[in-house]
Amino acid sequence: MIKPSTVPGTMELLPAQQLAFDKMIDTIKKCYQNSGYTPLETPLMEKSEILLTKSGGETEKQIYFAVPTGSLGETEQLPKYALRFDLTVPLARFVAQHENDLSFPFKRYQIQRVYRGESAQKGRYREFYQCDVDIIGKDNLSIAYDAELIALIYRVFTALQIGKFTIQINSRKLFKGLFQSLDIDEETTKLVMREIDKLEKIGEEKVKTSLQTWLSSEQTEKIFAFLNIKNSTNPLQELEKFAPNNQIFAEGKQELEKIWEILKYYELKSDFFQFNPCIARGLDYYTSTVIETSLDEHPQIGSICSGGRYENLATHYTKSSLPGVGISIGATRLFYQLDALGLINYPENSSASVMIACLDEKYLAEYIQINKILLENNISNFVYWQADKLKKQFKFADKSKVKFLLMIGEEEQKNEEITVKNLETGEQNNVKFGEIAKYLLNYL
């Protein structure tokens, strides 16, 4: 006998939870679709050379390679295929591969699982869902798309009903321009941005201390003067005080102002989004807008939806200039965290609303007749086929979370009636065969 168990760091849900998870995914998908994003699914496996194009040693250490039985033990070369660790690399490969078949701006959503060869520990997933949308332009892409994505985040999390959230927005161009004006080189800029990313976690003092490894006190102070405008009433207006003659800083400022103008038209509630100069997003590929989203009452969860703009998606595969902007929701981690906080909206019913009990097998014809009538009226239902004790069937109906239990026995068959029990209210009624769909539709 083998003990049945799953691979650590993966998610597997029991039916009630799975239904709730599916409902969450469906809500996200519906929002994406309604805004004109087309679906994309890419194969789980990519050629290893493609997955390894992404710079940064961390990633390479976390890849799962796919090795077929026949190739086990071959040590001389890298396995040919590996599992995707995000949806951005496959998107870049896809867009470059099908550049001539796509219309730009190409708007796609992709809801698939990704894989990381992490050591298993609490909160670390080896397999998790990402729900991404990206818009890829050719040669150029209006900044309005960044605003569209912010409005989309607003709609998604409003629809999910998980409490008050704040979308925090910044532009990497501000950092880049400010640091240029302070004579900080590009290499140091990256290191500094990574430290700034830790601000909320470790606090101002610790970040200041580590910045002084590379920077003068004056540089550090100027950076913090910039970061601290987040506390002013209108932080966007404060920007004019910084890096006055720097081109890139000015671009970042203009882009943010344009985004704010468009968000005004969207009439989002103003306390749901804010300019936050402290948002850096450690990942290298963002080049201007960066976005994070947090739940106001549960800041410990961290960002529940992040993204940003990158100036060129697919440099490894094509000479075309393909600027893009995208966001991503890590649905697996989000689901677990929301569930732990009691914030998941569990569906009231299982996938069927009605169970037809089996009082005696001699009424199978009637059970099937009702089953068919309900299906024709789009009422999900099933027959419990075994004439088990009624108590057992009630228990089953209860655990299956159906809303109605239908019973037909001798009396009912004679009168062409059904005994209908509403399991939520306990109410019980007799309903004619021909009226059953109408009756149930009143409640469903």
Place this chain on the structure above:
Amino acid sequence: MIKPSTVPGTMELLPAQQLAFDKMIDTIKKCYQNSGYTPLETPLMEKSEILLTKSGGETEKQIYFAVPTGSLGETEQLPKYALRFDLTVPLARFVAQHENDLSFPFKRYQIQRVYRGESAQKGRYREFYQCDVDIIGKDNLSIAYDAELIALIYRVFTALQIGKFTIQINSRKLFKGLFQSLDIDEETTKLVMREIDKLEKIGEEKVKTSLQTWLSSEQTEKIFAFLNIKNSTNPLQELEKFAPNNQIFAEGKQELEKIWEILKYYELKSDFFQFNPCIARGLDYYTSTVIETSLDEHPQIGSICSGGRYENLATHYTKSSLPGVGISIGATRLFYQLDALGLINYPENSSASVMIACLDEKYLAEYIQINKILLENNISNFVYWQADKLKKQFKFADKSKVKFLLMIGEEEQKNEEITVKNLETGEQNNVKFGEIAKYLLNYL
């Protein structure tokens, strides 16, 4: 530069095809849900010891193992994790693992991809979708569930609208009983069933020849007398002529008769299902009912939905008796084949029905106002944010397969009107801002 390409033997679709594929999956899913099956998703990776429990050397040769970067080159032992090659092994593991949390009969659907380390060749997939439903009982499971699944197959393929199909049904118990009565041992029975499976492909003569490796002419003739009842008017009635005193044969006959009785209540069109004594299903684990489904006009496709009953699902993990019955649709292969035959119903529209053109950025407020009104009315739509030449925008709308193009310029803004072009009919109308949702809903 790296040439962007996918792993051979995997499916990747362009947007229009992906929409059609998603529509197919949604149809299947909806049918499964409406009959009260709950969703299940299992992790891609299983522990290797679990995947290797399935008997049969073929499978072991085709497994992809998942090897993280840090473990590359370790040759001494089998990798710990591997990718699932079907959905039945994960189901067995899941049910055994959560036996105490589930209510039986446990009805689940599972629509996920599976992986085979096949050498890539035409028509062989290394990654493909399976759309499975199974019902698992505890200790016993009414034969009515087999009939329910046949009715479900009927509904699924009727809903998919891919032409006339036939569900072919047999019971392995007939083979087992018949062969017992002919003194053929169990080992030979398996070999013979595998040959019978090839009947349609290679013809009666060749199968007869290979059967004579193990059987006498008399045995072979008696088997073919049995197989040939499929040509009689009522093959089920012919069964009484065979294996008269064999218990298992009698059970098979009774079960089929019970299934036929129930199917009568379902009122399926009778030419959509038939008893076919030639259906063997090579896989070892089926023990009674076996089911195959074929398209009448495209027999070369082979079975588009197969399944059957197994007397015990999870013997490797638990001593509980867990009989089950299930069916599976191989959606990836099916989609390709239907697409090649022109049988795929492509959705008329992309994921959005309406595009709002950008005549001038100064009307962004109006564009967003309309975008919001439509979303509130559940009309999928998007703004084309860049004031590109109208010709380019028309082309984009056309390629995106939206149904309506909405335009607001100077004149329209002044009159609070929208120019609405129906891209399918070419019709063009002016509609007041406040009436746009009502107007479009008439057509959508």
